[in-house]
Amino acid sequence: MNQQPIYELSIQPYPALPDQRRRDASVVYFSNLKKTVEFLLTTLNIHGWEPQVSYSTIYRNLQLRDKFWQDYEVSGVKFFRVVISKQILNPVLPAVEMEDYPRKPRR
Numbered sequence: 001m002n003q004q005p006i007y008e009l010s011i012q013p014y015p016a017l018p019d020q021r022r023r024d025a026s027v028v029y030f031s032n033l034k035k036t037v038e039f040l041l042t043t044l045n046i047h048g049w050e051p052q053v054s055y056s057t058i059y060r061n062l063q064l065r066d067k068f069w070q071d072y073e074v075s076g077v078k079f080f081r082v083v084i085s086k087q088i089l090n091p092v093l094p095a096v097e098m099e100d101y102p103r104k105p106r107r
Contacts, residue, residue, distance in 0.1 A: 001010045006086075006089050007085070008083075
């Protein structure tokens with residue numbers, strides 16, 4: 001079976017104040033890194049955040065660490081963390097040593 005890498009984009013919010021409840025992370029999957037970065041940059045621009053990343057930065061981090069992350073903060077207060085990680089679709093299944101089922105001899 002062919003192994004195919006996919007990219008997981010996760011946006012993990014930080015609570016602005018300690019008494020606020022923690023929200024769940026938003027997770028989106030892409031089959032193409034370029035589309036992942038375009039989606040991230042577009043989403044940041046739509047919501048008024050200055051994009052602090054580039055395709056080459058993300059690509060190099062994924063090659064070195066298999067993960068990229070960036071915190072977004074204003075005046076020292078963290079609002080959310082962007083995480084892009086490489087996942088493997090159809091991973092190789094491990095083989096185990098096992099005897100074959102004994103078959104009756106044919107007559």
